Amino acid sequence: MARLLQFEARINYTSPIMTLRDFRIGWRTLLQDPAYSFVVIAGLGIGLAAALLLLGLVRHSWQYNRHVPDVDQVYVVKQRFNVDPKTPWFDQAPLLLRAVAAGTPGVAAATGYLPSRAETMGLTVRIDGQLRKLDSLTVLPDFAAMLGLQAVQGDLASALDKPDSFAITEEAAQRLFGTANALGKTMLAEGKLLRVGAVLRTPPASTTIPFETLLGTASVLVEKEVREELATGARGWWGKMLVRVQPGASLPAVMDALQRAVDSNPALQDQPPEVRQRLGRRKVMDVALAPLKDAYFDQDVAQNFRGRARPARAPGRDSRPGRGGAADPGAGGRELREPGGGARAAPPARGGDAQGAGRRRAPHRAAVAG
Incomplete structure (x- = not known):
């Protein structure tokens, strides 16, 4: 009998009539002190809104580079130049490693890219008599396939192969030409006429490789020495490189091949x-592979993660005398011309201020990506 009474009491306590009465009591309590009630409710609403915004930011951050096909198999080549004992890791490496990676067992594809012009300047073009700045990349073969880029108009492969053609995103086309249907439209860049050969889907904001236009290595805007360096890496310039490994491939074996090179x-x-003597048993340069999907959270390169890396020469002997390479005794502290006309700080003479060189070579990113 006692258990039955307890059960009936529990039913009465949770009945709709009791719930409605509690709601009325709560509403009357709120009306008794409206100012306090407003502060409490507003605080609760702001807290919930802030929590939702933070959750959205976390979700956005975890989506970086997830639009890349099979992103789990794509890696960024990064290096640490140990000549400077305090140098960080850089998400750029000598371009000569691209050919090495492409010929390594277990690697499906390897590609690279450089900013078309110094990032502080951008690529300046003239359209309808007005000067505009573009966020442009000069890319190597397999770049488009690596990132899964798709042309909504035109032929992307042809646009990157022709000297007077380029590819542009829909968003950039709308900004520059007033329409996303920009196929065949022209712009003047550094006295050269270029035509839109392909219009691409705009990459999502959650990318570490942002761009508005793409140029191929055959473009009239690419200097001869840059074209040769992208193809061979003979001068030791650094650039951004991506490697796609085959499923089941040994990642340590691929890294060992790059390190040996x-x-x-x-x-x-x-x-x-x-x-x-200062290096001791350490290598001159350490090479590693980092997953592209985790590039946004890579703490190794966090301090130089401010935008795309500018092209830089690795300290060593330039193939041409007088170009201000590290072997040039007068190179330290001078400014060199970046490919495309931008200025960059030269690496120091051998045995010079290596720590300062590491700072000067640090890439500067505008935002992310990348």
């Missing part, structure tokens, strides 16, 4: 005795 490169290994 760096260890056997004469330009990189040509260091003065004092640098060798």
Whole structure:
């Protein structure tokens, strides 16, 4: 009998009549002190809104580069130049590693890219008599396939192969030409006429590789020395590189192949005795692969993660005398011309201020991506 009474009491307590009465009591309590009630309810609403915004930001951050096909198999080549004992990791590496990676077992594709012009300047073009700045990349073959880029108008492969053609995103086309149907429209860049050969879907904001236009290595805007360097990496310039590995491939084996290429490169290994002594058993340059999907959260390169990396020469002997390479005794502290006309700080003379060189070579990103 006692259990039955307890059960009936529990039913009465949770009945709709009791719930409605509690609601009325609560409403009357709120009306008794409207100011306090407003503060409490507003605080609760603001707290919930802030929580939803933070959750949205977290979700957005975790979506970086997730639009890339099979992103789990795509890696960024990064390096640390140990000549400077305090240098961080950079998400750029000597361009000579692209050919090495492409020929390594287990690698499906390897590509690279550079900013078309110094990031602080951008690519300046003239359209309908007005000057505009573009966020442009000069890309190597397989770049479009690596990122899964799709042309909604035109032929992307042809646009990157022709010297007077380029590809543009829909958003950039709308901004520059007033319409996303920009196929065949022209712009003047550095006295050269270029035509839109392909219109691409605009990459999502959650990318670490942002761009508005793409140029191929055959473009009239790409200088001869830059074209050769992108193809061979002979001068030791640094650039952004991506590697797609095959399913089941050994990642340590791929990294070992890249490390051996760096260890056997004469330009990189040509260091003065004092640098060798300071290095001890450490390598001149360490090479690693980092997942592209985690690039936004890569703490190793966080301090130089401010935008796309500017092209830079690795310290070593330039193939041409007088170009201000690291082997040039007068190179330290001078400004060199970046590919495309931008200025950059030259690496120091061998045995010079390596720490300062590491700071000067640090890439500067505008935002992310990348």
